[in-house]
Amino acid sequence: SLLLLVLEACRAGRVPGLAPTLDRFVARYLDQREDTSRGDLVLTHLYLLLGCALPVWLAALESPDATKTPTCWSILRQSSGILLIGVGDACAAAFGVCFGSRRWPHSHRTLEGSFAFLLGIGMVVLCIKGFVEDDLTTRQWASFAVTTTLSMVLEVYTESIDNLVLPLYFFPVLHGLSS
Secondary structure (H helix, E strand, C coil): CHHHHHHHHHHHCCCCCCHHHHHHHHHCCCCCCCCHHHCCCCCHHHHHHHHHHHHHHHHHHHCCCCCCCCCHHHHHHHCHHHHHHHHHHHHHHHHHHHHCCCECCCCCCEHHHHHHHHHHHHHHHHHHHHHCCCCCCHHHHHHHHHHHHHHHHHHHHCCCCHHHHHHHHHHHHHHHHHC
16 A cells, blocks of 8 residues: 555656556546546545455454454454455456446446446355355344345445445444444
């Protein structure tokens, strides 16, 4: 994160020789919210890192005993940022762009992309489950499925930084439903 902050400071501060190269590199990954030609700070990559890390930090605050063997439930909760953003959002974007034809009402997102969001997360959860000896309770399965589906709907209609919003929404809702 620190390296990304330093590079962004160099880009925004127009460091000769480095700023134009960084502009060209990050321009490929920007949407309409960030525009390097206007001098905007590019924070998407930091939001992505933060969105992936927040559930790990929040889970550590709840149960700081790192010596315990992780359960399937604790792994899913801690990896929820990676599941939502690194798997779900990425699957939705890739599949929606390539194969999406039916749009959600009042959104540019597609139903096919949303299905890929759920399917991608579901497949990774089953893989995680295959490596962990304990099982999830029915309540935990249901809580995870409902929260993932609600997060998918939030992803469809959010106009803000979904890389940050999805994990911040998911973690407390999952906690509330599974309690």
